[in-house]
Amino acid sequence: MLERALNGGKLYWTWIGFLLAVFGVGFLFYLQQWNVGLGITGMSRDVSWGFYISQFTFLVGIAASGVMVVLPFYLHDYKAFGRITILGEFLAIPAVIMCVTFIVVDLGQPYRAMNVIFHPSPSSILFYDTIVLNGYLLLNLLVGWTCLHAEKKSIAPPKWVKPFIILSIIWAPSIHTVTAFIYAGIPGKHFWLTAVMAARFLASAFASGPALLLILALIVRKFSKFDPGSEAIQTLGKIVTYCMILNVFLLGLELFTAFYSGIPGHMHAWEYLYAGIDGKGVLVPLMWLSAILAAVSISMLVFPQVRKNETLLAIACVCVFFSLWIDKGFGLVVGGFVPNSFEQVTEYWPTLAEFSIAMGVWALGFLILTVLYKVAVSIKEESGGEAIH
Amino acid sequence: MKIERREFLKLAGLSAIFGLGGTAIAASVQQTPSYIPDPKELTGKRWALVINMDKFKTDADVKRVIEVCHTKHNVPNIPNPKQEVKWIFTEMMENVFPEQQDKYLTEHYKHMPFLTLCNHCANPPCVRVCPTQATFKRKSDGIVMMDMHRCIGCRFCMAGCPYGARSLNWIDPRPYLDPKKINPEFPTRMKGVVEKCTLCYELIAVGKIPACAEASNGAIVFGDLEDPKSEVRKVLAETYTIRRKPELGTRPSVYYVIGGMKDAGKGA
Amino acid sequence: MYNGGKIILGLIVFIGLMAAPFIFGLGKGNAKPNPSIDTPAIKAMEKKQCVEAKAVMKTEHMKMLNDWRDSVVRDGKRLYVATDGKKYDMSLQNTCMKCHSNKAQFCDKCHIYVGAKPYCWDCHIAPKEGA
Structure with missing residues (x-):
């Protein structure tokens, strides 16, 4: 089926060329990082995780969010999602691949990465993260590919795939829960040490993921003969709305606990992120941008009339996506490290090389996404789009 | 295969006969090679340090301790503070014990540089989070060790350590070593691995105490926390000591004497 | 053969590339x-x-x-x-x-x-x- 990805117009190839170029630039910078070390990044002794790990964290959410279309379709027989389940599954695949790539580019000794398997350490959350991420990748490849193959032949997917679908539905929240546990179980990092971390992760994932999927569905509709369907898009819009509100609510809970208790360690990171400490606050404008985007998106999304207008809905979803990308794909990780263990402020900002490498990984992800979507959409164009199950 | 084996036995046998003269009969009985600890090794169940900053008379005394440690272990001197590597270093008391911050605290302590290093916790979060057991706790004596050969540089331990005791080699550290001072008996590190104080396990193994304690003129006391007769236990019984962030449940093995000692306060 | 010329050319290039280390190492006994x-x-x-x-x-x-x-x-x-x-x-x-x-x-x-x-x-x- 993959050969269908080789059949595209000028726009398609320009897009592929663009992604390859971004990937190439990132790869060149990665060669530099390989030779010099992580010293070419903006990370430091105090802020020892930065853009790479925050992107990883954000993308685990995107990967997990595929379940938001798979679950209603398979468990509740919600037919409108039949047309886009494959888009959800095929979004999860590049998302997980980006996650793993971000972990690898973040390693100081990448060629020792297999030590995680040679010397398994069940006390480490990364051990479980390796298992759940790779498992989720395999599940989505298996389910997505099998169902699409069946659709190509206009037959129902084989029965044996059903248990794997159910498993992938259970599996999806686990990948983001485990990722949250990376942070939520560390003593001494008050900003992360919170029981609602996993809940917040899932809420923000189920807002940002469907928001991205909605935008992708609109793009697919614009550039192909396959229509994901207005009902599916509207339902996605509702999911984004509820989950975004839930996410902001959980954020509010954090703020309440930190500031009503008045415990300095719990307030410091928030103060640093949104106000700066001792005149140091490179992240302040970004965090406020995230807050404003969140406010704008929610005030748009809560009105059904606004959501009905697909242009406004798309704008609101772009706001949701970038708001959460900043909040989780940047502030959440950096905020945990500032102030440091000595309550001193060391600031972090990614370097050009680091940013380029990260964009290279995104380009790789979008390249895989484009190819997978191209295959899926070309089959959908032929079959009329309805998945049978 | 056969030839190799025959040759091996022949050579091994010959070496035993010719090499050992008088003991030839006993030694000619071939034994399977084995690993044993050095009989000189200091033995303790949980090594600990008690640091009394008041006993450091001058800044130079503090610097000397750092210098001795860092030279002995080929710790590089990287000028960029973001990429520093340090095993033992100073921060002001109000930073080492941020929860004790108080503007009325005696000035003597408030801005006193306190030595800080890996706490060799009894319940170390760094060990818990490490995905490869590159950092691990020695069961025999409680030292939190680093296996630099195994570390993948994921830096989970740096996030996990609540004491800022760990450093990644962001770049190749070798250019930042003073060629005149390199200790040829200890390795350096390579880029991309995390390092920290190992409580001079290499000295303990041959019956010596950690270099910082040795160089401190009695300001740092080293001993076995689980031996009631040890010197650290004596100090802990006689004076008021505190540990860094004990509320986190890490159970640090590094104690700080605050006042209370006969000569407390005379130092500054 | 469909696209025969291209396939043969491709094969030659492939074999050439794979054999390059041996060809260049010829006669330089180590x-x-x-x-x-x-x-x-x-x-x-x-x-x-x-x-x-x-x-x-x-x-x-x-x-x-x-x-x-x-x-x-x-x-x-x-x-x-x-x-x-x-x-x-x-x-x-x-x-x-x-x-x-x-x-x-x-x-x-x-x-x-x-x-x-x-x-x-x-x-x-x-x-x-x-x-």
Whole structure:
């Protein structure tokens, strides 16, 4: 089926060329990082995780969010999602691949990465993260590919795939829960040490993921003969709305606990992120941008009339996506490290090389996404789009 | 295969006969090679340090301790503070014990540089989070060790350590070593691995105490926390000591004497 | 054959690329390496004997070094009781290289020949040669 990805117009190839170029630039910078070390990044002794790990964290959410279309379709027989389940599954695949790539580019000794398997350490959350991420990748490849193959032949997917679908539905929240546990179980990092971390992760994932999927569905509709369907898009819009509100609510809970208790360690990171400490606050404008985007998106999304207008809905979803990308794909990780263990402020900002490498990984992800979507959409164009199950 | 084996036995046998003269009969009985600890090794169940900053008379005394440690272990001197590597270093008391911050605290302590290093916790979060057991706790004596050969540089331990005791080699550290001072008996590190104080396990193994304690003129006391007769236990019984962030449940093995000692306060 | 010309051309290019190392290496016979044990410390030895027999060291030294490092770093056992009962401090820098102080002549010769790139020396300090 993959050969269908080789059949595209000028726009398609320009897009592929663009992604390859971004990937190439990132790869060149990665060669530099390989030779010099992580010293070419903006990370430091105090802020020892930065853009790479925050992107990883954000993308685990995107990967997990595929379940938001798979679950209603398979468990509740919600037919409108039949047309886009494959888009959800095929979004999860590049998302997980980006996650793993971000972990690898973040390693100081990448060629020792297999030590995680040679010397398994069940006390480490990364051990479980390796298992759940790779498992989720395999599940989505298996389910997505099998169902699409069946659709190509206009037959129902084989029965044996059903248990794997159910498993992938259970599996999806686990990948983001485990990722949250990376942070939520560390003593001494008050900003992360919170029981609602996993809940917040899932809420923000189920807002940002469907928001991205909605935008992708609109793009697919614009550039192909396959229509994901207005009902599916509207339902996605509702999911984004509820989950975004839930996410902001959980954020509010954090703020309440930190500031009503008045415990300095719990307030410091928030103060640093949104106000700066001792005149140091490179992240302040970004965090406020995230807050404003969140406010704008929610005030748009809560009105059904606004959501009905697909242009406004798309704008609101772009706001949701970038708001959460900043909040989780940047502030959440950096905020945990500032102030440091000595309550001193060391600031972090990614370097050009680091940013380029990260964009290279995104380009790789979008390249895989484009190819997978191209295959899926070309089959959908032929079959009329309805998945049978 | 056969030839190799025959040759091996022949050579091994010959070496035993010719090499050992008088003991030839006993030694000619071939034994399977084995690993044993050095009989000189200091033995303790949980090594600990008690640091009394008041006993450091001058800044130079503090610097000397750092210098001795860092030279002995080929710790590089990287000028960029973001990429520093340090095993033992100073921060002001109000930073080492941020929860004790108080503007009325005696000035003597408030801005006193306190030595800080890996706490060799009894319940170390760094060990818990490490995905490869590159950092691990020695069961025999409680030292939190680093296996630099195994570390993948994921830096989970740096996030996990609540004491800022760990450093990644962001770049190749070798250019930042003073060629005149390199200790040829200890390795350096390579880029991309995390390092920290190992409580001079290499000295303990041959019956010596950690270099910082040795160089401190009695300001740092080293001993076995689980031996009631040890010197650290004596100090802990006689004076008021505190540990860094004990509320986190890490159970640090590094104690700080605050006042209370006969000569407390005379130092500054 | 459909697209026959292109396939054959592709095959030729592929074989050419794969065979390039052999073609360029033709006639440049590599002499078998002969690692030197000509160091002051070894010269001073009455019986020139490594921790184990030469044949064992030749084939097993890499595994041995791996085991040594795990024993020292992870198990805290740093003495090696050899086949002949002699005890050695298990240390690359302080035992192996004290005798084999000629890394370039002893280690590198074979490693370069067989294309092995052990990363020992990224951390472990090689003895100063010619000193």
